[in-house]
Amino acid sequence: MIYHLLYPLHTTISFFNVFRYITFRSIFASITALLICLVLGKWMIQKLQTMQIGQQVRDDGPQSHLVKKGTPTMGGILIIFAVVISTFLWTNLSINYVWLVLLVTVGYGLIGFVDDYSKLAGKSSKGIPGKTRLIAEIIIALFVSTVLYFKPGFNLHVTIPFFKTILPDLGWGYIFLSTFIIVGAANAVNLTDGLDGLAIGPAVICFATYLLFAYFAGNIKVASYLRVTYIPGAGELAVFCGALVGAGLGFLWFNAYPAEVFMGDVGSLSLGGALGTVAIITKQEILLAIVGGIFVVETFSVIFQVGYFKMTGGKRIFRMAPLHHHFELKGWAEPKVIVRFWIISILLALMAISTLKLR
DSSP states (O other): OHHHHHGGGGGTOGGGGGGGOHHHHHHHHHHHHHHHHHHHHHHHHHHHHHTTOBOOOOTTSOGGGGGGTTOBOOTHHHHHHHHHHHHHHHSOTTOHHHHHHHHHHHHHHHHHHHHHHHHHHHTSSOOSOHHHHHHHHHHHHHHHHHHHHHSTTOOOBOOOTTOSSOOOBOTTHHHHHHHHHHHHHHHHHHHHTTSTTTTHHHHHHHHHHHHHHHHHHHOHHHHHHHTOOOOTTTTHHHHHHHHHHHHHHHHHHHHSSSOSOOOHHHHHHHHHHHHHHHHHHTTOTTTHHHHTHHHHHHHHHHHHHHHHHHHHTSOOSSSSSSHHHHHHHTTOOHHHHHHHHHHHHHHHHHHHHHTTTOO
């Protein structure tokens, strides 16, 4: 809105030309989302407490988590609200990519909301059936992937990290790949959201990294220099990523250990879905496995644990899955697990950025 209202005035007042720059709008989108979360955070927590919207703790989880029962949840609503408002204010809304990412963010947020509400209504850590939730996620991801496939000029080649000439064209297969990435990213973040600030920290780092990727992909000169795929209009996603970075930091203010509020599935699914969608549009879809390495490892820890348990008739690889619970049961204090995972996320992000020149 601000972009569309004020930028046209640059023809008469040169100062308003500043709204043309994606870097300027990304910074202020981040600040706007941060302030929205800080201003509304306490009020929302009080509302959630009044409505008795409290966390349901899994019965088989670490005993230290029992004290978390009743902590306000569904705080992801605040993240989504801040991101949507900030994005509307600072992006060029004529770019279709922005609307697609917002669709996934809000759509997955609604799925998470229904799941969270189902847990609260049933007073259980189990929400809607897993297959039902997965089908809903696939429908949204499949729709967005199909739109991208048929979008004129959208590059359907897959970018392989470290290789500048290997760009496989999957044809129709790209729809299924991008659907898998969106759904996979959403559920990976959801699995990681088990400790205070554990999911939102790496999510902020990932979106900060993809802010750079979006800016590079949308700038023809920078894209040419770095030899990355140029995607006209993708630069506006840097503003969206900036909004998510700000909203994430604002939410972390209240979600840091000991958490005053949890994001719930409404937050984790929307964050993961948005991250996967941005990765696809910026043509750094495979690199997401490095940037979001923490989410990937957490997911595989669950897959391996379940698979090994079934194959061996009850034996386990880890003391408990996802992986962060394993370290808790080994005696690591919760804050230590969280901060060390953040450190690893930063290192993985730096590694991913370095691949832009290692081609």
